[in-house]
Amino acid sequence: MxxxxxxxxHKRFGSLEVLKGVSLSVEPGQVIAIIGxxxxxxxxxxxxxxxxxxxxxxKIEVAGHTMTQxxxxxxxLRKDVGIVFQSYNLxxxxxxxxxxxxxPRITKNVPDAEALALAKDxxxxxxxxxxxxxxxxxxxxxxxxRVAIARSLAMQPKVMLFDEVTSxxxxxxxxxxxxxxxxxxxxxxxxxxxxxxxxxARTVADTTVFMHQGKIWEQGPSKELFxxxxxxxxxxxxxxxxxx
Amino acid sequence: MLFQDVFSRWPMILNGVGLTIALSxxxxxxxxxxxxxxxxxxxxxxxxxxxxxxxxxxxxRNTPFLVQLFMIFFGLPQIxxxxxxxxxxxxxxxxxxxxxxxxxxxxxxxxIHRSQIEAGLALAMSRWQVLKHVVLQPAFARVWPAxxxxxxxMMLASSICSFVSVQELSGTAAIIEQDTFRSFETYxxxxxxxxxxxxxxxxxxxxxxxxxxxxxxxxARLTEAHGEAA
Amino acid sequence: xxxxxxxxALFILRSAGWTLALTxxxxxxxxxxxxxxxxxxxxxxxxxxxxxxxxxxVIQSIPVLMVLFMSYYGLxxxxxxxxxxxxxxxxxxxxxxxxxxxxxxxxxxxxxxxxWEASSSLALTTAQQYRxxxxxxxxxxxxxxxxxxxxxxxxxxxxxxxxxxxxxxRAGMLVNNATYQAFQIFTLxxxxxxxxxxxxxxxxxxxxxxxxxxxxx
Numbered sequence: 130m131x132x133x134x135x136x137x138x139h140k141r142f143g144s145l146e147v148l149k150g151v152s153l154s155v156e157p158g159q160v161i162a163i164i165g166x167x168x169x170x171x172x173x174x175x176x177x178x179x180x181x182x183x184x185x186x187x188k189i190e191v192a193g194h195t196m197t198q199x200x201x202x203x204x205x206l207r208k209d210v211g212i213v214f215q216s217y218n219l220x221x222x223x224x225x226x227x228x229x230x231x232x233p234r235i236t237k238n239v240p241d242a243e244a245l246a247l248a249k250d251x252x253x254x255x256x257x258x259x260x261x262x263x264x265x266x267x268x269x270x271x272x273x274x275r276v277a278i279a280r281s282l283a284m285q286p287k288v289m290l291f292d293e294v295t296s297x298x299x300x301x302x303x304x305x306x307x308x309x310x311x312x313x314x315x316x317x318x319x320x321x322x323x324x325x326x327x328x329x330a331r332t333v334a335d336t337t338v339f340m341h342q343g344k345i346w347e348q349g350p351s352k353e354l355f356x357x358x359x360x361x362x363x364x365x366x367x368x369x370x371x372x373x
Numbered sequence: 374m375l376f377q378d379v380f381s382r383w384p385m386i387l388n389g390v391g392l393t394i395a396l397s398x399x400x401x402x403x404x405x406x407x408x409x410x411x412x413x414x415x416x417x418x419x420x421x422x423x424x425x426x427x428x429x430x431x432x433x434r435n436t437p438f439l440v441q442l443f444m445i446f447f448g449l450p451q452i453x454x455x456x457x458x459x460x461x462x463x464x465x466x467x468x469x470x471x472x473x474x475x476x477x478x479x480x481x482x483x484x485i486h487r488s489q490i491e492a493g494l495a496l497a498m499s500r501w502q503v504l505k506h507v508v509l510q511p512a513f514a515r516v517w518p519a520x521x522x523x524x525x526x527m528m529l530a531s532s533i534c535s536f537v538s539v540q541e542l543s544g545t546a547a548i549i550e551q552d553t554f555r556s557f558e559t560y561x562x563x564x565x566x567x568x569x570x571x572x573x574x575x576x577x578x579x580x581x582x583x584x585x586x587x588x589x590x591x592x593a594r595l596t597e598a599h600g601e602a603a
Numbered sequence: 604x605x606x607x608x609x610x611x612a613l614f615i616l617r618s619a620g621w622t623l624a625l626t627x628x629x630x631x632x633x634x635x636x637x638x639x640x641x642x643x644x645x646x647x648x649x650x651x652x653x654x655x656x657x658x659x660x661v662i663q664s665i666p667v668l669m670v671l672f673m674s675y676y677g678l679x680x681x682x683x684x685x686x687x688x689x690x691x692x693x694x695x696x697x698x699x700x701x702x703x704x705x706x707x708x709x710x711x712x713x714x715x716x717x718x719w720e721a722s723s724s725l726a727l728t729t730a731q732q733y734r735x736x737x738x739x740x741x742x743x744x745x746x747x748x749x750x751x752x753x754x755x756x757x758x759x760x761x762x763x764x765x766x767x768x769x770x771x772x773r774a775g776m777l778v779n780n781a782t783y784q785a786f787q788i789f790t791l792x793x794x795x796x797x798x799x800x801x802x803x804x805x806x807x808x809x810x811x812x813x814x815x816x817x818x819x820x
Contacts, residue, residue, distance in 0.1 A: 179724055181720055181723070181724065200728070200729075204726040204727075204728065205726075207723070207724055207725070207726040208726045210724075211724075212724045214717065214720070214721065216717055218717040218718065218720065218721035219721075220718065220721070220722070220735075220736055220740075221740065222739045222740055222743070231725070231735060232722075232725035232726060232727060235727065235731055235735065236725065236726040236727060236728075236731070237726075280725070281725075284725065284726070431801065431804070432797065434754075434800075434804065435754065435758075435796070435797045435800035435801045435804055436758070436793045436796045436797050436800070437758040437759070437761035437772070437796055438758070438761075439761045439762060439772060440761065440772070440775075440789055440792055440793045440796060441793075443775075443776075443779075443785065443789050444785075444786070444789045444790070444793065447779060447785030447786075447789065448785040448786040448789050448790070449786075450785075451784070451785060451786040452786065525664070529664075529665065529666040529667075530666070532666035532668045532669065533666075533668065533762060535668075536765070543666065543668055543669065543672075546672070550676065554680070555680070556672075556676040556677050556679070556680035557673070557676075557677040557678070557680045557681055560669060560672045560673045560676065560677045561673070561677070563669065564665050564669040564673065567664070567665045567666055567669060568661060568664050568665055571663075571664035571665065572660075572664055575664075
């Protein structure tokens with residue numbers, strides 16, 4: 130059974146159709162990079178996968194859950210699907226440790242001692258053990274994003290979504306985040322990432338999907354896709370150097 | 374419930390409505406002129422004038438309107454200034470509104486960047502022209518919503534003037550209530566009239582804002598259009 | 604004729620206690636009501652939201668004096684007798700609820716949308732989102748305007764003297780009726796109101812500065 134199955138998804142914002150029938154299947158352990166220009170619908174597609182956006186037609190199944198608007202079922206789905214945002218979105222009034230432990234405690238009823246051990250473990254995975262008691266405002270952007278990844282990991286998700294997670298970072302800080310993501314990929318996490326980091330997509334993602342005008346324009350094994358674009362749109366995009 | 378007794382006194386009610394509107398209108402116009410004067414005084418004259426304006430604003434904003442009204446109506450005669458209820462009300466409302474308006478307009482003026490003034494002077498405008506076109510006009514435009522809600526609050530507060538026997542709307546209500554013993558009906562009718570007055574005043578001030586400061590509404594539309602992007 | 608001396612001044616000063624008590628009661632009852640209204644106003648249910656905005660609009664568009672008259676004279680005509688202190692507390696609470704609801708709605712709405720997204724992605728329920736994520740941040744944002752509104756409330760308690768409740772204002776009027784030394788009396792009354800309100804105004808402004816500083820770093 131695929132970890133993520135997207136079938137003929139359509140989505141409109143008003144009269145503007147942003148997804149025009151997208152289908153995609155992701156196997157467990159696969160890493161999929163989604164690339165494309167701004168407005169190609171890539172972020173919208175990613176946000177549909179954990180229900181942050183609704184869609185008008187089609188079907189999405191993820192980690193054994195069928196996408197639904199029912200709040201209770203949607204919460205069950207979200208326990209298995211992590212997402213990391215471009216703007217980190219840490220909770221500014223909570224310490225790093227509290228950010229990480231909050232949801233496991235209150236949505237999965239993980240006992241306090243276990244939540245603490247879990248938080249220390251995921252924080253170690255992103256290399257920020259010493260920041261447990263810091264507040265997000267006192268961390269650099271790169272550190273905040275690594276904490277956001279740890280926060281998602283603490284939910285022990287089956288699938289993780291990354292929405293342009295390095296786009297808000299200064300170039301010298303993107304590296305530390307990409308290293309954490311690469312480690313995750315090697316550990317077998319199922320990952321979908323919308324990204325502008327073409328180099329990362331080519332080397333880490335098994336498959337790269339190029340979206341254009343609300344459709345999957347081209348997809349294939351990352352190295353081949355970048356080496357031999359089949360469509361003029363992709364080859365223009367690759368040549369333009371991945372600027373948005 | 375019998376509203377008949379209340380409605381049959383409609384000429385009196387109408388009179389009260391007229392007086393409430395007149396009081397509010399006069400206080401708003403005079404208060405605004407006074408506030409503009411104080412704002413200008415604060416920015417143009419020496420710092421002692423600024424301190425006096427500041428002290429005045431703080432004093433008025435941190436004491437109840439009713440105390441101010443009583444000070445004028447009952448207190449001033451003791452030093453030889455005798456005003457009737459209507460005069461005292463107009464004076465109290467004007468002085469009160471002026472303090473709030475000064476504070477609001479100051480926030481607007483403070484939001485005008487220095488470079489705007491420099492640009493105006495560089496374009497050979499006089500100081501007065503800069504004050505009018507570059508400072509006051511955009512400042513008023515920016516704070517018009519805040520001023521508008523202060524005007525509505527003042528209109529509602531004018532009901533307090535009934536305490537010095539002014540027969541505005543709530544004063545009229547007290548008389549009708551005493552005549553008819555229909556308290557609930559009287560106050561329901563008068564409350565609904567206040568509601569209509571307040572909502573009409575809000576709509577009117579909104580319309581006036583769009584007429585006086587078309588650039589602001591244009592700006593609002595512009596930011597709205599850019600607000601939501603996928 | 605009685606003159607305005609120390610006993611009268613002390614009587615006025617003591618009555619300020621009732622003004623403070625009335626302020627506190629109206630603030631807590633009105634605040635509780637206002638909190639519920641704010642969340643109703645933001646609810647996804649159209650009816651709850653409409654009811655709350657209708658209530659807020661109406662109360663903000665009528666004089667507090669009318670709310671007071673309705674709950675004192677109006678209800679007594681219908682056979683429901685409220686003692687002055689209760690009528691005063693009830694009407695001021697109604698007034699407070701509408702204004703605080705509006706202030707707090709604004710505070711809740713100024714918590715960035717992304718905080719809702721991030722917490723819902725972590726499978727929190729709406730109630731959990733409010734409790735753990737949104738309200739702690741909204742309370743911080745709401746502090747300066749809430750303290751600022753407290754000043755308005757203290758001043759507005761002065762109108763309840765009309766139903767015979769002896770607060771600071773009423774005490775001043777009683778002494779005035781006995782001594783006719785209005786200038787001195789209302790100077791004292793005004794000074795006491797000022798002594799309560801001015802520190803609150805400064806606190807509100809100080810809190811606002813602190814917030815602005817922490818936001819821009």
